[in-house]
Amino acid sequence: MIGFSVNGKRVDLDVDPSTPLLWVIREHLGLTGTKYGCGMAQCGACTVHIDGEAVRSCVAPVLGATGKAVTTIEGLSPDLSHPLQRAWLEEDVPQCGYCQSGQLMSAAVLLRDKLKPTDEDIDEAMTGNICRCGTYPRIRRAIHRAAEMAAKAGAR
């Protein structure tokens, strides 16, 4: 049995410990918002948080999550209220949408660490997330906008 928490809920699973966390999340836990894109940490579609840090779950054996807190896109906010989700809505970012869970999860760590990320910060934090539809200009704008929103909310 491997035990960890997912989006605040404790789970104990009887699963091959070498199985990538991605497939455990998708197939055992039924949380399909986290996507498979490459299986080799090249595209970022599978990005989740483990203890708050962005991890490419397609190459992370589930064993490594033991005792840790995993957050997936389904746990980013209960109601699209995260500043990034609001900014993504306002900038109308997604096209096909497949990569966007991973984009948001990577951006969430950036925004936690940098209150006012620069374009260079965005490049650095988001380079691991590919978008084949080419939504990058909007992702960039949305991250800046989310930072402004978060700043305003903080000021209140």
Next chain:
Amino acid sequence: MISPKMNDRQSISGMQRRDFLKVSVAASGGLLIGFHFPRVGKLASAQQASADGFMPNAFVRIGTDERVTVIVNHSEMGQGVYTSLPMLLAEELDAEWSKVGYESAPVDPKYNHPAFGMQMTGGSSSVWSGLEQFRQAGAVARAMLIAAAAQQWNVDASTCRTESGTVLNGSRKLTYGHLAPAAAKVTPPEHVQLKDPKTFKLIRKPIRRLDTPEKLNGKAEFGIDVKLPGMLTAAIARPPIFGAKMKNFDDSRARSMPGVRKVVAVPAGVAVIADTFWQAKTARDALRVEWDEGSMQDFDTGKMMQDFRERAKTPGISVRKDGDAESALASAVKKIEAVYEVPYLSHLMMEPLNCTVDLRPDSCEVWTGSQFQTIDRANAAKIAGLAPEKVQLHTTFLGGGFGRRANPQSDFVVEAVYVARAAGAPVKVIWTREDDMGGGWYRPAFLHAIEGGVDASGNAVSWRSRLVGQSIMAGTPFAAVMLKGKDYDPASVEGVDDLPYAIPNVAVESHQPEINVPVQWWRSVGHSHTAFAVECFIDELATLAHKDPYQFRRALLEKQPRHLGVLNLAAEKAGWDKPLQKGMGRGIAVHFAFGSYAASVAEVSVTEGKVRVHRMVCAIDCGQYVNPGIIKAQTEGGAVFGASAALFQELTFESGRLQQTNFHTFPVMRINECPDIETHIVESTEKSGGIGEPGVPCAAPAIANAVFAVTGKRIRRLPIRLTEAV
């Protein structure tokens, strides 16, 4: 005449061909269904609409809860059809926009593409083909709601008006939801008046996409996310070489691995069916399969290009002949010859191919992200041994399509039905990224040799294009309809066969080598390579004539107002005449495709042998438009798609084996490499054109021409490698 040699993957049974021809004959017959207004009762039962809903036609359902659900017959693959098509209907319905939702249409002839006669998404055609259809559907529903209200109030319908989901008469008002049950009993009108565009409230507004919320919380269901009770998952060991056949396999290890239910040979290879994907994939990798490698074991793209170069030295099939290009070349004062080469390319959708099938003795349900519902259903039915009507295909969100999910053979659907026949349970087949990249159906590699000449005053007087590359249409069920008796494939030469420049002597010729690499439409199809060659060569002619490349194009496009419109707009917005910093250069390109005109100006720098694109200014004229926000998104996305190919992408084969496997060897532009992109839309009253693809073609030539502006060297081969510049 084209007589393609077909490998197994491409072979088409007579039955598939007949099935297709049935629908396409309807297409060429002109009427094309287009539009049914079935009686409410019949359709409601067919659609299993809620008992209290009002479904005036196949495209809209109005619930007593005020929800307006638009049934969309095109696949949402990022291009925004789940928003733009509902906008058209909601506009004429006068619906309250916040109550409007979407639903994917089931497969049914009433959802056929009005121009192509089958249910499908492609050719950048969803909005222009749905324009009348969806507006009509909304107007009919509105008229029926008004009739129901007028009856209730006992007034003449002409005294009623509508606004935001309500019918009004004087101070009285009734909501659409309230009227829905009564409206369901009204006879649909035969004629309805559509709105004067001046009164549009939704159309032409940058309305935010309806599908965004569910794409931000993981709820959007893509094919790969489909879950069914008792479902198994399969991975397939696929041939390492196109046309290779499985000789035998050893599954002794695989069969004993955890979760593995069955290992079966299927036409696509050897399928491992297991409880979960990871188990299936791990066991698949443990199979030992021996392949009969077939005729492609020596295939090498380097040698292929050498062969293409030889072919280009001889005349091809004549596609276009204005004047006498040969004599004009011979007498030109200055001449230039350039050979452009582009590689095979993978569509590389973020969501790898997958398909889920629940096969029962007398029915079959398929869940997948399809661009080709009618064909996929017909092909699935054949393998299932059922009539097409017994097969239902549920179109999920597509994690990118770009043409790959419009496969004439339904390759990813057919194989899943084969696996389902063996599985004895619902089963989902998932392709790994490597399977997807190696699975074929690429943008064909092309060589395009151009010779051109100018006279003493620097006027272009001659142009001869010779293209060498595989036909997409040949050997498909489309050949009969799409080739229309031509002995060349229009998809190979589109974008040069209609060369817009005023050059008196033009010849375009086509060579169609037969190669057993499956090829297919890739976002912008032939335009993806012809625009590169044409727009780079016109730049070369400008240099030959000692003229500015923008002004040189302008002079030759005097009689092409829409080309000129986008060209001028892009140049103006980019500040074409303003100096750039040292080390930077601008390139320009203009191209017509899919009913729309596009132009781009790229600003690049070159440092230490590396090209960086800093800015792209795009102008687009797609005629009357629906949602400028979506148009900008598609144009930006098209620019990134085209720039990715221009800068990074190439598939190569050695000894029949594909050398690229995943994103590390077939890169996609990343955010740190992405330029600032501006899009400017031309206001137009012309007929609507497409928007999904027209943004792609200009990117490569604009970037390549900008590289010339910086380095003085010409790029004649993609992806751009400065070491190959001439």
